[in-house]
Amino acid sequence: MPRRASDTSATRATTRLSREGIVAAAIELADRDGLAATSMRRLAQHLGVDAMSIYYHVRDKDALLAAMTDAVVAQIDVVPPKADDWVGQLRELIMAARQTMLMHPWAARVLEGRDQPTPAVLMHLERVLGIMRAGGCSVDLGHHAIHLLGSRILGFSQDLFDDDPDTSPPPEALAAWAETMPHIVELATAVTHDGALGGCDDDGEFAFALDLLIDGLERRRAASTAWSGEERPRATKSS
Numbered sequence: 333m334p335r336r337a338s339d340t341s342a343t344r345a346t347t348r349l350s351r352e353g354i355v356a357a358a359i360e361l362a363d364r365d366g367l368a369a370t371s372m373r374r375l376a377q378h379l380g381v382d383a384m385s386i387y388y389h390v391r392d393k394d395a396l397l398a399a400m401t402d403a404v405v406a407q408i409d410v411v412p413p414k415a416d417d418w419v420g421q422l423r424e425l426i427m428a429a430r431q432t433m434l435m436h437p438w439a440a441r442v443l444e445g446r447d448q449p450t451p452a453v454l455m456h457l458e459r460v461l462g463i464m465r466a467g468g469c470s471v472d473l474g475h476h477a478i479h480l481l482g483s484r485i486l487g488f489s490q491d492l493f494d495d496d497p498d499t500s501p502p503p504e505a506l507a508a509w510a511e512t513m514p515h516i517v518e519l520a521t522a523v524t525h526d527g528a529l530g531g532c533d534d535d536g537e538f539a540f541a542l543d544l545l546i547d548g549l550e551r552r553r554a555a556s557t558a559w560s561g562e563e564r565p566r567a568t569k570s571s
Contacts, residue, residue, distance in 0.1 A: 349389060351390065354379070355396070355403050357375060362436070372396070400442070404439040405432070405439075405456055405486065407432050408425075408429045408456060408487075409432075411428060417467075418467020418550075422460065423546055425460065426460075426481075433486065433488050434487075440488040456485070457485065460474075460477070460478070460485055461474045464477060467553070473549065480545055481542075481545055484542055487538075489538060489541065
């Protein structure tokens, strides 16, 4: 029995498609129209193929999102080693991750909702730990650092709530809070945020928190090394 024209067309589309091409097209679509607009049907239209051709390469929407974020994280620049400056190297790597996330803001939201790391995320964590170990940090401190830095390792931070300007309390609410919550009112009226990766995730806040955390890790490393006798503090001259 001869194949129908539609069957032949679908077969040809499946043959010329690749998983990598589908993922790249999905990233392009999400960058342009946002994650909500990146459905399997829209992706098929974007590629000019039948939707079933995509399912041949990608199991479902969740698998597609995982592949998309994995491809984005794999784009993070690998920073060159810095002799005797693991703090600077780690900061540069994390800021490189942030630049990648800023180019694909939707990826941060997908990563927030994932329970398991993708292969590229694991490789990024490997680089973080490698920098710390080369800088003299213990395995235990590296473990603490992964928990302490959290999503900041990938260039973004997860806030307790959405403090986007569009969701800020109206003036009448602030006036009502003035007596019972004066410090909240003071904060709400004194600061503003404009972040592509979240209401309170602007570059200044991100860098401020990152510097505090990495500096704290370095102090722990130095204290642990001195305590173990590997690095003794310099003697001070007596007066």
